[in-house]
Amino acid sequence: MSVQRNTRDLEQGIERDFSDRMSYGSYLELGKLLDAQHPVSSPEHHDEMLFIIQHQTSELWLKLVLHELRAVRLHLQADDLRAAMKGIARIKHIQRSLTEQWSVLATLTPSEYAEFRGDLGASSGFQSYQYRAVEFLLGNKNAAMVDVFHADPAAQALLAELLGQSSIYDEFIALLARRGYPVPDELLHRDVRLAHVFSPDLVAVYKQVYEDAAAHWDIYEACEELVDLEDNFQLWRFRHLKTVARTIGFKRGTGGSSGVGFLQRALELTFFPELFAVRTEIGR
Numbered sequence: 001m002s003v004q005r006n007t008r009d010l011e012q013g014i015e016r017d018f019s020d021r022m023s024y025g026s027y028l029e030l031g032k033l034l035d036a037q038h039p040v041s042s043p044e045h046h047d048e049m050l051f052i053i054q055h056q057t058s059e060l061w062l063k064l065v066l067h068e069l070r071a072v073r074l075h076l077q078a079d080d081l082r083a084a085m086k087g088i089a090r091i092k093h094i095q096r097s098l099t100e101q102w103s104v105l106a107t108l109t110p111s112e113y114a115e116f117r118g119d120l121g122a123s124s125g126f127q128s129y130q131y132r133a134v135e136f137l138l139g140n141k142n143a144a145m146v147d148v149f150h151a152d153p154a155a156q157a158l159l160a161e162l163l164g165q166s167s168i169y170d171e172f173i174a175l176l177a178r179r180g181y182p183v184p185d186e187l188l189h190r191d192v193r194l195a196h197v198f199s200p201d202l203v204a205v206y207k208q209v210y211e212d213a214a215a216h217w218d219i220y221e222a223c224e225e226l227v228d229l230e231d232n233f234q235l236w237r238f239r240h241l242k243t244v245a246r247t248i249g250f251k252r253g254t255g256g257s258s259g260v261g262f263l264q265r266a267l268e269l270t271f272f273p274e275l276f277a278v279r280t281e282i283g284r
């Protein structure tokens with residue numbers, strides 16, 4: 001190290017020839033990844049790059065969330081709560097990162113966005129199939145969402161597949177039943193193609209858990225992890241709503257919805273309603 005030159009000398013052993021070996025760039029397929037940012041505005045608007053990269057990084061993280069949620073579902077099916085919780089812990093960190101990222105997009109002013117919004121046509125985040133897939137895996141199924149993707153057979157097939165499969169909440173409830181908790185039978189044989197609907201009898205099961213946490217520790221812990229997941233998901237939705245409001249106000253969305261009003265109604269959707277309802281029942 002030459003302090004005077006403020007330059008680190010490269011060590012002798014440092015690999016330099018990757019002509020026939022895997023390198024950083026080839027392993028990560030950076031050629032492909034970094035050649036996928038193509039602003040459509042013409043002349044190119046400076047801020048469209050931010051818009052594209054914010055979406056692409058979100059989609060990459062959503063890809064990992066899906067990967068982890070599928071693993072969590074398998075762990076629940078195998079009665080391995082500890083492994084499932086490990087997966088959820090990672091997902092929670094990804095969610096935080098996704099939510100925090102809104103502050104970067106919030107630097108896009110309404111004037112800047114207005115300069116290229118027209119170039120986006122009818123495209124919209126509403127058409128994010130990975131976002132829909134996450135909602136489905138968490139239990140908020142909606143068959144009408146699958147039709148949105150008829151022009152994209154791979155996306156449609158993925159969503160159709162997940163629509164017909166159990167969600168992680170279905171699997172958690174099935175695990176509770178196997179553990180001997182009095183889970184209502186209709187929840188165990190429900191039509192998984194529909195959204196999970198609030199069950200008062202399930203609240204009673206959770207009440208038993210929350211009133212004697214020590215006796216039900218791993219289930220109690222898992223319940224709180226699920227609450228964190230939903231809470232984090234809602235925080236993302238809220239930051240999206242607020243970023244949209246400060247960027248386009250009350251304009252209609254490019255995807256054809258009413259805009260902010262439509263996004264507001266998403267905040268009323270819930271994945272694990274009984275886990276929130278049980279809170280009303282605890283203590284005095």
Ligand code: HEM
Pocket residue numbers: 054055058059105108113123124125126127128131240243244247248252253254255256257258259260262263266
């Ligand atoms: C300035 C930035 C953004 C604006 C103005 C905006 C606006 C909107 C609007 C108005 C909708 C409602 C559907 C429509 O009619 O278009 C929507 C939906 C959606 N957007 Fe964005 N969005 C922005 C950024 C993002 C980003 C960065 C993501 C990340 C992937 C995203 C993901 C979504 C998703 C998943 C939906 C569907 C939500 C639902 O169905 O509840 N949006 N957005």
Ligand SMILES: N[C@@H](CC(=O)c1ccccc1NC=O)C(=O)O
Pocket residue numbers: 055117120123124125126248252253254255
């Ligand atoms: N729906 C947005 C447009 C938009 O944000 C968007 C456009 C293309 C791809 C992703 C988008 N992000 C979220 O909706 C709007 O109405 O301005």
